[in-house]
Amino acid sequence: MKTLEIPLQSLIQGNWFKLICGASFQDLPTIRSLAIAYSLAGADCIDVAADSAVINAVKEGLNIAKKLKLEAKKKGFNKYNLPWLMVSLNDGEDPHFRKAEFNPLLCPKNCPRPCEKICPANAINHNGVIDEKCYGCGRCIPICPLNLIETRSYVSSINGILPLIKELKIDAIEIHTQVGHEDDFKRLWQGLTPIISSLKLLAISCQDHENVIEYLNNLYTIISPLNCALIWQTDGRPMSGDIGIGTTHPAIKMAEKAILNKIPGFIQLAGGTNQYTVKKLKEKHLIRENLLLENIDYYQLAKTNFPYIAGVAYGSYARSLLIPLLEQLETTEKSIYLEENDDLLWHSVKIASDLVNQIKKKRLD
Ligand code: SF4
Ligand code: SF4
Structure with missing residues (x-):
């Protein structure tokens, strides 16, 4: 039996955690530190701008996290796995790309x-x-x-993106689209042809709309056949998770709609997700419980549709938790690097772990 990579297992088990750094966010020191803290906390994927400097900052953070994994384990943080690296693209005007x-x-x-x-x-x-x-x-x-x-x-330029994805060995791409963008999506998808076979995952991010199910089904036809995992990202209220707990509801509502209509692929929330999201998902029985982890044919399961969400992506909320700590790096006399400030490093990993563990430890108490 073929063993699937940990991030794919997380999708199947319904405990996938994605950190969204932001499709336009290019603050390299912060991105590097976020990558260190959230990968040591057990994130499955880190989603960043399609920009070589940003990608290299994340890769540097991931290398540092790898070196720290034994120390993290000794401190009780034992969920580290190398997360997949995802870049975000858009097929037209989109608030994430401005x-x-x-x-x-x-x-x-x-x-x-x-x-x-x-x-x-x-x-x-x-x-x-x-x-x-x-x-x-x-x-x-x-x-x-x-x-x-x-x-x-701005709209993503295929000519700039293709070499980035190839040369920097990107695991996954996410396409941000909106109902009505079908032709633009098709154009972008055709442009991506040379790199599609190298992807481990395709994510399609879309906001809710009265015709969203029909639109997602049309996109599915365009991308089929697809030889990698597929996530539908239900983008509830974009970039708002740090505003208040209620921002999580639109993403859940759209996820319920996608599940009810049996959209083929994994369903993952984003846009307004925060500390309240997993609690709400548990109340609505949208989180998978009791999946026995032994003797699972993950390869078969990866081709199945599930009546529950596969995971949650956190953006502004996940960043807002750590930014006050990371800002201290700018003023500390020790070093500007997170890994050289023991207190700030492990405090950041603890905060990140508390968020990651919400979905990783998802059984009802
Ligand atoms: S709010 Fe005041 S400081 Fe800010 S852009 Fe407007 S005028 Fe300038
Ligand atoms: S409030 Fe938002 S859009 Fe305005 S400068 Fe800050 S991050 Fe940019």
Whole structure:
């Protein structure tokens, strides 16, 4: 029997955890540290911008985590497995693929700077928006009393992405799409032909819509036959998990719809996921319980449809848990590297583990 890799086993067991660094987030030191902490905590996948500097920062973080895995085990963190590396692409306009910008010279001196206060990524200062820190959440836009803040959107370029995926040995890609983008999706998919056979996983991320089931079925026809695992990411309320516990509901609602309509593939939540998500999934019996781990033919199971969710992806919430700690690296006298600050490192891994364990230890108490 062929043994499947741990991330694929996690999908089948329904305890897959994905860290979303952000399709537009390019703050390299933070991304490197997030990769260290969440991979030591047992993340199955890390999803990042299709940018070589970002990918290399994650790879560096993953190498460091690998070296620390025995030490982590001694400290009781024993879930480390090399996570799959995923890059996100878009087939058209999408809020994940944009940056905010404004001209700071136009700001009145007495402005109380609500934009700066609301930004979850600390991406705004007196010089405007720090491009690499902005991940496009859009919260600053309506809050400016002078409407000075605009966004700059972009669409993934196939020519730039293909060599990245090949040369940097990317495990998985995620395509962000929306109902109505069928032709754009088809174009992007055709452009990806040269690398599709090398993928371990394809994820398709879409927001809810009255015609979403028909749309996902059409996409399934376009991508078939597919020789790797497939995730449908139900993108509830994008980039909002750190706002409040209620943001988790739209992703769950869409996942229920996808499960009810037997969309072929794994269903995974994102967009508004937070500390409340797993609890809510348990209450709704959408989490798989009691899967015996011995004598399983994972290879057969991977081709089956399941009446439960395969896992959860966390973005802004997972990052917001660690950012206050990681910011201390900028001011500490010791070192700017997480692995050289014992207290911050293991405190970060503990916080990350508490979140990862919500889905990994999912049985009802
Ligand atoms: S609030 Fe969101 S969109 Fe605005 S600068 Fe911060 S991260 Fe970017
Ligand atoms: S809220 Fe608007 S005017 Fe005030 S600092 Fe921010 S961008 Fe400038």
